[in-house]
Amino acid sequence: GGQLRHLAGACGAHLATTVRAVDLFADDPADLGVVGGLATPEAAAVLEEADCLVAVGTALNFFHTRRSRFVEGRTVVHVDHDPAAFTAFDPPTVAVLGDARETTALLVEGLARPGVDRAAAVAPAVAPFRDISRPGRMDPRAVSAELDRVLPRPRRIFIDNGHFGSFPIMHMRHDRPGSLIWLPEFGAVGSALGASAAGAVADPDALSVLFVGDCGLLLTLGDLELAVREALPLLVVCMNDGAAGSELQHMKDWSVPLEQAVFGYTDLAAVARGMGAHAAAIREVAQLEGAVAGWDRAAGPLFLDCHISRDVRAPIYDHA
Numbered sequence: 001g002g003q004l005r006h007l008a009g010a011c012g013a014h015l016a017t018t019v020r021a022v023d024l025f026a027d028d029p030a031d032l033g034v035v036g037g038l039a040t041p042e043a044a045a046v047l048e049e050a051d052c053l054v055a056v057g058t059a060l061n062f063f064h065t066r067r068s069r070f071v072e073g074r075t076v077v078h079v080d081h082d083p084a085a086f087t088a089f090d091p092p093t094v095a096v097l098g099d100a101r102e103t104t105a106l107l108v109e110g111l112a113r114p115g116v117d118r119a120a121a122v123a124p125a126v127a128p129f130r131d132i133s134r135p136g137r138m139d140p141r142a143v144s145a146e147l148d149r150v151l152p153r154p155r156r157i158f159i160d161n162g163h164f165g166s167f168p169i170m171h172m173r174h175d176r177p178g179s180l181i182w183l184p185e186f187g188a189v190g191s192a193l194g195a196s197a198a199g200a201v202a203d204p205d206a207l208s209v210l211f212v213g214d215c216g217l218l219l220t221l222g223d224l225e226l227a228v229r230e231a232l233p234l235l236v237v238c239m240n241d242g243a244a245g246s247e248l249q250h251m252k253d254w255s256v257p258l259e260q261a262v263f264g265y266t267d268l269a270a271v272a273r274g275m276g277a278h279a280a281a282i283r284e285v286a287q288l289e290g291a292v293a294g295w296d297r298a299a300g301p302l303f304l305d306c307h308i309s310r311d312v313r314a315p316i317y318d319h320a
Contacts, residue, residue, distance in 0.1 A: 001024045001025065003100075003101055003104040003105055003108065004024075004025070004056060004104055005025060005028060006104075006108045007054070007104050007107055007108050007111070008028075008030050008121065009030075009118075009120060010107075010108050010111035010112060010118065011111055011118055012118035012119050012120060012121050013030065013054070013121055014030050014031075014032050014046055014050075014121045014123060015028055015030045015031045015032065015121075016031070016032040016033065016034065016035040016039075016043065016047070017033075017034060017035065017177075018034065018035060018036065018058050018064055019034055019036075019038065019169065019180065019182050020177065021058075021177045022034060022169075022174045022176075022177060022179070022180045023173070023174045023175060023176055023177070023179070024176075024177055026173075026175075026176075029120065029121075029122045029123065030120060030121040030122065030123055031123055032046055032047070032123050033123075033126075034169065034170070035047065035064055035070070036063050036064040036065065036066060036070075036319075037063050037066060037315070037316040037319045038166055038169055038170055038315070038316060040126045040170070041127070041315075042123075042124040042125065042126050042127065043123070043124075043126075044066075045124070046123070046124065047070045048069070048070065050070075050074060051074055051075065052074060052075040052076075052077070053070065053071060053074050053075070053076045053077070054077045054079070055076065055077070055078045055079065055092075056079045056080075056100050056103070056104060057079065057080060057081075057100040058080075059085060059088060059089065060076075060078060060085075060089055060090065060092075061088070061089050062089060065089070065090065066319045067319065068090050069319075071090050074093075075093045075094070076090070076092040076093045076094070077092065077093065077094045077096065078092035078094070078095050078096065079096045079098060079100060079103045079104070080095075080096075080097070080100075081097070081098065081099055081100070083095075083097055129141050129171075132309060132311060132312065133284070133285055133309070134309075135283060135284055136283045136284075136307055137307060137308065137309040137310075137311075138282070138283070138284065138285055138306060138307065138308050138309060139285075139308070139309055139312055140164055140167040140239055140241075140308040140309070140312055141167050141170075141171045141312060142285050143167070143237075143239070143282075143285060143288070143306050143308060144167045144168040144170075144171035144172050144211075145171045145172070146285050146288050146289070147168070147172065147209075147237065147288060147292075148171065148172035148173055150288060150289045150292050150293075151207065151209060151235075151292065152207060153175060153207075154175060154179075154205065154206040154207070155175070155179065155206055155207040155208075155209055156178070156179050156180075156181065156199055156203065156206045156207070156208055156209070157172065157174060157179065157180050157181065157209050157211065158181045158183065158192045158195055158196035158199060158208065158209065158210045158211070159180070159181070159182045159183060159192060159210075159211045160183055160189065160190065160191065160192035160193070160210070160211065160212040160213060160216040161183060161184040161188065161189045161190075161191065161192070161216065161246075162189060162212075162213035162215065162216055162239075162245055162246050163213070163241070163245030163246040163248070163249055163314050163317070164211065164213050164239035164241065164245060164308065164314070165182065165184065165211065165213075165314070166314035166315060166316050167239070167312075167314065168211045168237075169182065170315075179206075181195065181196075181199070183195060189213070189215055189216045189219060190212075190215075190216040190217075190219035190220040191216075191220075192210055192211075192212060192216065193210060193212060193216070193217070193220045193223040193224060193227075193236070194220065194223045194226075196208050196209075196210035196234055196236075197223055197226055197227045197230075197232055197234060200227070200232040200233055200234045201230075201232065204233060207233070207235065207297075208232075208233070208234050208235070209234075209235045209237065210234065210235065210236045210237065211237050211239060212236065212237070212238055212239070213238070213239050213240070213241070213245060214238060214239075214240040214241065214242065214243075214266060214268060215244050215245075217236075217238050217268060218266075221271070221275070224236065224272060224275055224277065224301070224303070225275050225276075227277070227300070227301040228275055228276040228277050228300055228301060229276075230300075231298075231299065231300040231301075232300065232301055233297035233298065233300070233301070234301040234302075235292070235295070235301070235302050235304070236272070236277075236301055236302070236303045236304065237304050237306060238268050238303065238304065238305050238306060239306055239308050240265060240266070240268055240305055240306060240307050240308065241265075241307075241308050241309070241310050242262065242263065242264045242265035242266070242307070242310070243261050243262040243263060243310060244261045244262075244263075245261075245310070246317075247261040248261040248262065248310065249313060249314070249317045250317075253317070262310075265307050267281065267305070268303075268305040269281040269303060269304075269305035272303035272305070273303075276300070277300065277301050277302070277303045278295060278299065278300065278301065278302045278303065279302070279303040279304075279305065280302075280303070280304055280305070281305050281307075282304050282305060282306045282307070283307055288304070288306075291304055
Protein backbone atom coordinates (compact mmCIF):
# COMPACT_ATOMS: atom_id res chain seq x y z
CA GLY A 1 0.00 0.00 0.00
CA GLY A 2 2.77 2.44 0.86
CA GLN A 3 4.57 1.83 -2.44
CA LEU A 4 1.37 2.38 -4.40
CA ARG A 5 0.79 5.67 -2.60
CA HIS A 6 4.31 6.73 -3.65
CA LEU A 7 3.56 5.70 -7.23
CA ALA A 8 0.33 7.71 -7.31
CA GLY A 9 2.15 10.73 -5.92
CA ALA A 10 4.93 10.39 -8.48
CA CYS A 11 2.56 10.52 -11.44
CA GLY A 12 -0.36 12.55 -10.05
CA ALA A 13 -2.73 9.57 -10.13
CA HIS A 14 -5.84 8.77 -8.18
CA LEU A 15 -6.02 5.63 -6.04
CA ALA A 16 -8.77 3.03 -5.74
CA THR A 17 -9.16 -0.53 -4.48
CA THR A 18 -11.29 -3.60 -4.95
CA VAL A 19 -13.48 -4.76 -2.04
CA ARG A 20 -10.80 -7.17 -0.85
CA ALA A 21 -8.32 -4.33 -0.39
CA VAL A 22 -10.88 -1.94 1.12
CA ASP A 23 -9.38 1.13 2.82
CA LEU A 24 -5.81 0.27 1.82
CA PHE A 25 -5.50 4.00 0.98
CA ALA A 26 -7.73 5.34 3.74
CA ASP A 27 -7.33 9.09 4.43
CA ASP A 28 -5.22 9.65 1.31
CA PRO A 29 -6.55 12.73 -0.53
CA ALA A 30 -6.26 10.85 -3.84
CA ASP A 31 -8.35 7.85 -2.68
CA LEU A 32 -11.52 7.24 -4.71
CA GLY A 33 -12.59 4.30 -2.54
CA VAL A 34 -13.87 1.07 -4.01
CA VAL A 35 -13.75 0.63 -7.78
CA GLY A 36 -16.31 -1.20 -9.91
CA GLY A 37 -19.99 -1.79 -9.32
CA LEU A 38 -19.77 -0.28 -5.83
CA ALA A 39 -17.97 2.91 -6.88
CA THR A 40 -19.66 6.17 -5.98
CA PRO A 41 -20.94 8.26 -8.91
CA GLU A 42 -18.16 10.75 -8.24
CA ALA A 43 -15.47 8.06 -8.36
CA ALA A 44 -16.99 6.52 -11.48
CA ALA A 45 -16.80 9.88 -13.24
CA VAL A 46 -13.06 10.11 -12.52
CA LEU A 47 -12.50 6.53 -13.70
CA GLU A 48 -14.35 7.17 -16.95
CA GLU A 49 -12.18 10.21 -17.70
CA ALA A 50 -8.87 8.45 -17.04
CA ASP A 51 -6.59 7.76 -19.99
CA CYS A 52 -4.45 5.17 -18.20
CA LEU A 53 -5.27 2.50 -15.63
CA VAL A 54 -2.52 0.78 -13.63
CA ALA A 55 -3.88 -2.37 -11.96
CA VAL A 56 -1.62 -4.07 -9.43
CA GLY A 57 -2.40 -7.51 -8.05
CA THR A 58 -6.08 -7.55 -8.99
CA ALA A 59 -8.07 -9.61 -11.44
CA LEU A 60 -9.66 -6.66 -13.25
CA ASN A 61 -12.77 -8.80 -13.63
CA PHE A 62 -16.04 -7.62 -15.15
CA PHE A 63 -17.32 -6.50 -11.78
CA HIS A 64 -14.25 -4.30 -11.23
CA THR A 65 -14.53 -2.75 -14.70
CA ARG A 66 -18.34 -2.56 -14.91
CA ARG A 67 -18.24 -5.04 -17.76
CA SER A 68 -15.23 -3.40 -19.46
CA ARG A 69 -16.60 0.15 -19.21
CA PHE A 70 -13.61 1.41 -17.19
CA VAL A 71 -10.95 -0.12 -19.47
CA GLU A 72 -12.26 0.38 -23.01
CA GLY A 73 -10.23 2.90 -25.00
CA ARG A 74 -7.57 3.28 -22.30
CA THR A 75 -3.99 2.23 -21.79
CA VAL A 76 -4.15 -0.56 -19.22
CA VAL A 77 -0.99 -1.62 -17.39
CA HIS A 78 -1.66 -4.84 -15.50
CA VAL A 79 0.88 -6.03 -12.92
CA ASP A 80 0.54 -9.53 -11.45
CA HIS A 81 2.74 -12.46 -10.41
CA ASP A 82 0.33 -14.90 -12.12
CA PRO A 83 0.37 -14.85 -15.95
CA ALA A 84 -3.17 -16.28 -16.01
CA ALA A 85 -4.43 -12.93 -14.68
CA PHE A 86 -3.70 -11.28 -18.03
CA THR A 87 -5.98 -13.56 -20.04
CA ALA A 88 -8.90 -14.12 -17.66
CA PHE A 89 -10.80 -10.97 -18.66
CA ASP A 90 -10.01 -7.92 -20.83
CA PRO A 91 -6.47 -8.15 -22.24
CA PRO A 92 -4.21 -5.35 -20.94
CA THR A 93 -2.25 -2.98 -23.16
CA VAL A 94 0.87 -3.84 -21.18
CA ALA A 95 1.19 -6.99 -19.08
CA VAL A 96 3.91 -6.89 -16.44
CA LEU A 97 4.74 -10.23 -14.82
CA GLY A 98 6.24 -9.54 -11.43
CA ASP A 99 5.92 -9.02 -7.70
CA ALA A 100 3.65 -6.12 -6.78
CA ARG A 101 6.04 -4.47 -4.32
CA GLU A 102 9.16 -4.85 -6.46
CA THR A 103 7.46 -3.72 -9.68
CA THR A 104 5.90 -0.69 -8.00
CA ALA A 105 9.24 0.29 -6.48
CA LEU A 106 10.85 0.21 -9.94
CA LEU A 107 8.06 2.37 -11.37
CA VAL A 108 8.48 4.90 -8.56
CA GLU A 109 12.24 4.98 -9.19
CA GLY A 110 11.70 5.50 -12.91
CA LEU A 111 9.30 8.39 -12.34
CA ALA A 112 11.53 10.16 -9.80
CA ARG A 113 13.27 12.35 -12.34
CA PRO A 114 14.53 15.87 -11.62
CA GLY A 115 12.54 18.73 -13.05
CA VAL A 116 9.26 16.84 -13.36
CA ASP A 117 6.49 18.41 -11.29
CA ARG A 118 3.20 16.58 -11.08
CA ALA A 119 0.23 17.93 -9.17
CA ALA A 120 -1.19 15.51 -6.61
CA ALA A 121 -4.62 14.10 -7.42
CA VAL A 122 -7.51 14.91 -5.11
CA ALA A 123 -10.62 12.73 -5.01
CA PRO A 124 -13.92 14.57 -5.48
CA ALA A 125 -16.29 14.95 -2.55
CA VAL A 126 -19.06 12.36 -2.35
CA ALA A 127 -22.57 13.78 -2.36
CA PRO A 128 -24.67 12.80 0.69
CA PHE A 129 -27.68 10.58 0.14
CA ARG A 130 -31.23 11.74 0.84
CA ASP A 131 -32.55 9.71 3.77
CA ILE A 132 -36.02 8.38 2.91
CA SER A 133 -36.57 6.59 6.22
CA ARG A 134 -40.02 6.50 7.76
CA PRO A 135 -41.24 4.59 10.83
CA GLY A 136 -41.19 0.88 10.09
CA ARG A 137 -39.39 1.29 6.75
CA MET A 138 -35.85 2.54 7.26
CA ASP A 139 -33.48 3.66 4.54
CA PRO A 140 -30.80 0.88 4.43
CA ARG A 141 -28.15 3.50 3.79
CA ALA A 142 -29.13 5.31 6.99
CA VAL A 143 -29.08 2.04 8.96
CA SER A 144 -25.55 1.34 7.70
CA ALA A 145 -24.31 4.86 8.40
CA GLU A 146 -25.72 4.86 11.94
CA LEU A 147 -24.19 1.48 12.74
CA ASP A 148 -20.88 2.76 11.41
CA ARG A 149 -21.16 5.55 13.97
CA VAL A 150 -22.18 3.50 17.01
CA LEU A 151 -20.31 0.20 16.59
CA PRO A 152 -16.97 -0.01 18.41
CA ARG A 153 -13.64 -0.84 16.87
CA PRO A 154 -11.82 -3.07 16.15
CA ARG A 155 -14.52 -4.83 14.16
CA ARG A 156 -14.92 -7.13 11.20
CA ILE A 157 -17.96 -6.81 8.94
CA PHE A 158 -19.35 -9.93 7.25
CA ILE A 159 -21.85 -9.44 4.44
CA ASP A 160 -24.12 -12.11 3.04
CA ASN A 161 -25.33 -12.26 -0.55
CA GLY A 162 -28.32 -10.13 -1.52
CA HIS A 163 -29.59 -6.74 -2.60
CA PHE A 164 -28.93 -5.17 0.81
CA GLY A 165 -25.19 -5.96 0.69
CA SER A 166 -24.08 -2.84 -1.16
CA PHE A 167 -25.21 -0.50 1.61
CA PRO A 168 -22.90 -1.52 4.49
CA ILE A 169 -20.00 -1.68 2.03
CA MET A 170 -20.60 1.83 0.71
CA HIS A 171 -21.89 3.59 3.83
CA MET A 172 -19.59 2.19 6.50
CA ARG A 173 -15.89 2.75 7.03
CA HIS A 174 -13.70 -0.32 7.08
CA ASP A 175 -10.47 -0.18 9.03
CA ARG A 176 -8.19 -2.21 6.81
CA PRO A 177 -8.09 -4.99 4.22
CA GLY A 178 -9.52 -8.03 5.98
CA SER A 179 -11.96 -5.99 8.07
CA LEU A 180 -14.65 -6.54 5.42
CA ILE A 181 -15.61 -10.07 4.40
CA TRP A 182 -18.04 -10.12 1.47
CA LEU A 183 -19.36 -13.60 0.78
CA PRO A 184 -21.04 -13.38 -2.68
CA GLU A 185 -17.82 -14.70 -4.20
CA PHE A 186 -18.82 -18.02 -2.61
CA GLY A 187 -21.96 -17.78 -4.71
CA ALA A 188 -24.76 -18.63 -2.29
CA VAL A 189 -27.34 -16.70 -0.28
CA GLY A 190 -26.98 -17.63 3.38
CA SER A 191 -23.26 -18.42 3.32
CA ALA A 192 -22.18 -15.68 5.75
CA LEU A 193 -23.85 -16.60 9.05
CA GLY A 194 -21.59 -19.60 9.60
CA ALA A 195 -18.56 -17.60 8.47
CA SER A 196 -19.31 -14.78 10.90
CA ALA A 197 -19.73 -17.28 13.75
CA ALA A 198 -16.30 -18.68 12.87
CA GLY A 199 -14.91 -15.15 12.82
CA ALA A 200 -16.20 -14.49 16.32
CA VAL A 201 -14.32 -17.57 17.52
CA ALA A 202 -11.12 -16.99 15.53
CA ASP A 203 -10.72 -13.31 16.42
CA PRO A 204 -12.64 -12.49 19.62
CA ASP A 205 -10.80 -9.17 20.05
CA ALA A 206 -12.55 -7.73 16.97
CA LEU A 207 -16.33 -7.38 17.09
CA SER A 208 -17.84 -9.69 14.45
CA VAL A 209 -20.83 -8.05 12.75
CA LEU A 210 -22.97 -9.87 10.21
CA PHE A 211 -25.27 -8.16 7.73
CA VAL A 212 -27.75 -10.68 6.34
CA GLY A 213 -31.06 -10.43 4.50
CA ASP A 214 -34.27 -12.06 5.64
CA CYS A 215 -33.95 -14.74 2.94
CA GLY A 216 -30.37 -15.58 3.87
CA LEU A 217 -31.29 -15.81 7.53
CA LEU A 218 -34.29 -18.08 6.93
CA LEU A 219 -32.07 -20.39 4.89
CA THR A 220 -29.51 -20.76 7.70
CA LEU A 221 -31.31 -20.45 11.03
CA GLY A 222 -29.39 -23.47 12.28
CA ASP A 223 -26.23 -21.39 12.33
CA LEU A 224 -27.93 -18.84 14.58
CA GLU A 225 -28.71 -21.65 17.02
CA LEU A 226 -25.01 -22.53 16.98
CA ALA A 227 -24.10 -18.93 17.89
CA VAL A 228 -26.62 -19.01 20.75
CA ARG A 229 -25.49 -22.41 22.04
CA GLU A 230 -21.84 -21.35 22.05
CA ALA A 231 -22.65 -17.86 23.45
CA LEU A 232 -20.66 -16.24 20.65
CA PRO A 233 -20.11 -12.45 20.79
CA LEU A 234 -21.73 -11.96 17.38
CA LEU A 235 -23.90 -9.06 16.25
CA VAL A 236 -26.40 -10.11 13.57
CA VAL A 237 -27.99 -7.23 11.64
CA CYS A 238 -30.88 -8.56 9.58
CA MET A 239 -31.70 -6.19 6.73
CA ASN A 240 -35.30 -7.33 6.49
CA ASP A 241 -37.09 -6.00 3.41
CA GLY A 242 -39.89 -8.57 3.46
CA ALA A 243 -38.87 -9.80 0.03
CA ALA A 244 -36.31 -11.58 -2.05
CA GLY A 245 -34.62 -8.24 -2.64
CA SER A 246 -32.26 -9.18 -5.45
CA GLU A 247 -34.97 -11.03 -7.37
CA LEU A 248 -37.27 -8.05 -6.86
CA GLN A 249 -34.80 -5.74 -8.59
CA HIS A 250 -34.37 -8.13 -11.50
CA MET A 251 -38.14 -8.46 -11.88
CA LYS A 252 -38.43 -4.68 -12.05
CA ASP A 253 -35.78 -4.62 -14.78
CA TRP A 254 -37.57 -7.36 -16.71
CA SER A 255 -41.01 -5.74 -16.29
CA VAL A 256 -42.54 -8.89 -14.82
CA PRO A 257 -45.01 -9.07 -11.87
CA LEU A 258 -43.35 -8.49 -8.53
CA GLU A 259 -45.71 -10.41 -6.24
CA GLN A 260 -43.76 -13.65 -6.18
CA ALA A 261 -40.68 -11.88 -4.79
CA VAL A 262 -42.58 -10.12 -1.98
CA PHE A 263 -43.68 -12.14 1.06
CA GLY A 264 -44.04 -9.57 3.85
CA TYR A 265 -42.11 -8.47 6.92
CA THR A 266 -41.67 -11.44 9.26
CA ASP A 267 -41.03 -10.68 12.94
CA LEU A 268 -37.58 -12.21 12.89
CA ALA A 269 -36.66 -10.66 16.25
CA ALA A 270 -39.28 -12.92 17.84
CA VAL A 271 -37.82 -15.92 16.00
CA ALA A 272 -34.30 -15.11 17.22
CA ARG A 273 -35.55 -14.50 20.75
CA GLY A 274 -37.30 -17.86 20.69
CA MET A 275 -33.98 -19.48 19.83
CA GLY A 276 -32.34 -17.88 22.86
CA ALA A 277 -30.67 -14.86 21.30
CA HIS A 278 -30.89 -11.36 22.64
CA ALA A 279 -32.96 -9.57 20.03
CA ALA A 280 -34.48 -6.18 19.24
CA ALA A 281 -37.05 -5.15 16.66
CA ILE A 282 -35.61 -2.02 15.04
CA ARG A 283 -38.18 0.12 13.27
CA GLU A 284 -36.47 3.52 13.46
CA VAL A 285 -32.80 4.39 12.97
CA ALA A 286 -32.71 6.14 16.36
CA GLN A 287 -33.30 2.79 18.10
CA LEU A 288 -29.99 1.32 16.96
CA GLU A 289 -27.70 3.09 19.41
CA GLY A 290 -29.65 2.00 22.48
CA ALA A 291 -29.92 -1.58 21.28
CA VAL A 292 -26.16 -1.85 20.78
CA ALA A 293 -25.31 -0.02 24.01
CA GLY A 294 -27.45 -2.40 26.05
CA TRP A 295 -25.79 -5.55 24.74
CA ASP A 296 -23.47 -7.62 26.90
CA ARG A 297 -21.20 -9.40 24.42
CA ALA A 298 -20.30 -12.04 26.99
CA ALA A 299 -23.95 -13.15 27.11
CA GLY A 300 -24.03 -14.31 23.49
CA PRO A 301 -25.28 -12.97 20.16
CA LEU A 302 -27.42 -9.89 19.62
CA PHE A 303 -29.94 -9.97 16.78
CA LEU A 304 -31.29 -6.75 15.27
CA ASP A 305 -34.35 -7.14 13.05
CA CYS A 306 -34.17 -4.00 10.90
CA HIS A 307 -37.20 -3.45 8.69
CA ILE A 308 -35.80 -1.60 5.70
CA SER A 309 -37.46 0.11 2.77
CA ARG A 310 -37.71 -1.56 -0.63
CA ASP A 311 -37.60 1.88 -2.31
CA VAL A 312 -33.79 2.24 -2.32
CA ARG A 313 -32.08 0.49 -5.22
CA ALA A 314 -28.51 -0.69 -4.75
CA PRO A 315 -26.28 0.87 -7.44
CA ILE A 316 -24.65 -2.44 -8.34
CA TYR A 317 -27.85 -3.52 -10.12
CA ASP A 318 -27.36 -0.80 -12.71
CA HIS A 319 -24.01 -2.33 -13.74
CA ALA A 320 -24.55 -6.08 -13.34
